Amino acid sequence: MALTQTDELTDDVFPFDRASAAPGQLRKIFRSGSYRGTTAAMADGYTQGNLAIIPERFALDFARFCQRNPQPCPMIGVSDTGNPQMFTLGKDIDIRTDIPSYNIYRNGEYEGSVADINEYWEDDSVAFVLGCSFSFEEALAQEKVPLRHQELGRTCPMYKTSIETEVSGPFGGGMVVSMRPMSPSDAIRASAITARFPHTHGMPVHMGNPLDIGITDIHKPDWGDPTEFYEGEIPVFWACGVTPQNAIQNARIPFVITHTPGSMLITDKISAIA
């Protein structure tokens, strides 16, 4: 997920360099409730994750949905039922407090955002953390692959597609993709680089003609901002973390908690597999 939002950080909140900070340093600040903004460009090299908390009775079907659709839904951590400690993702991670901001949904409808979910966590809650594209975008930037939306100060464009996900129980629907314009040579390098990040969407799912995957107007994204193409560039498409969010919303699960777009869980896990 590459949605961004207003950056609310101040020097008071982050008395250290955010990019080189340790994940635990940052989570401590999020836990204090003093920061509600994006986690982009923080803790370079560590995996960041989307959050979805659902009742246990939907958890097996959702785990199967993620297993069947690993590019849009790369499971990097699943809590024990009712236990908010994400002990497989790092030291002392309490999923109720350690993300800057949370969204609450009832019966598929957005109810509001909160700084912590201590009041909302239940005995039957299961937290799923799914890898997000911040990690591979950072790797692309380090390898000098230009990222247009960042150059323009915009949010990466995202699109509904005709690529069907593999259904599991109430979860299904079309895959959502993010798109980055690139020269063919950058697209080739970006494919090789992101192949090393299977836990954060991995390789592209398509490049070239948008119509091949059911996108009729590349200048009208369904989420995020339109972007610009330079001479000779082609669109390169990656599976996007909005896919599971849509699947959950369409399944009309009665009570769901997610991260607020852009405000991710920063884990202690290294992003690249090798």
Add this chain to the structure above:
Amino acid sequence: MALTQTDELTDDVFPFDRASAAPGQLRKIFRSGSYRGTTAAMADGYTQGNLAIIPERFALDFARFCQRNPQPCPMIGVSDTGNPQMFTLGKDIDIRTDIPSYNIYRNGEYEGSVADINEYWEDDSVAFVLGCSFSFEEALAQEKVPLRHQELGRTCPMYKTSIETEVSGPFGGGMVVSMRPMSPSDAIRASAITARFPHTHGMPVHMGNPLDIGITDIHKPDWGDPTEFYEGEIPVFWACGVTPQNAIQNARIPFVITHTPGSMLITDKISAIA
């Protein structure tokens, strides 16, 4: 899992080259019940998988166990509850018939082997398919990395270790590893090659001193056959599919069906991620 067993194939059973055969051709023969042997060296380039069928009430905990321990337990397919069609792993795969041989366990005790499980599949059955090392061994062989156990006509040695798995519900215990002796330069190449196969155990978990992972006598494996070291070689250890089998057995699940060691599910999925 790299256990092998007596090869029972005949020209009558396989009227084509097994290594270049399509997965569906082979599964059709297994479905007929006329072959009960190993699937090693079949359908080159396609992922083969270990099987574990458990009752649904244990499935969420087991899915979490696999998610938390992806090197020994790489989930490549999970069935819908009660539906024997593994539609995410290939065309027309019926998990009740399409593996050469199955093992039946009750309360952790081996009850026997059967050619199909039509009588044993239940409405609450959930089938987990976990990637097996046949795929990466084939890739190593193609890249001319010598595999000693194959040269000697033996089964790859496997060991209990002091590496603890991440526990989930009743599932846990030590990681089991397979070991292949290699020169340092082959060990380096093997690490890079197997990194491309995260769905079939991926990179090594250790190389060098066996004591570092609690193995006191490298010449006395817990499963498989002892092997031989040549001058200057070091042991290289990979996570092994016996790990989840042990975890299931120790959990004393009342009724479990697995593949018979060496007789894997051959899927339509390509082995390497890139």
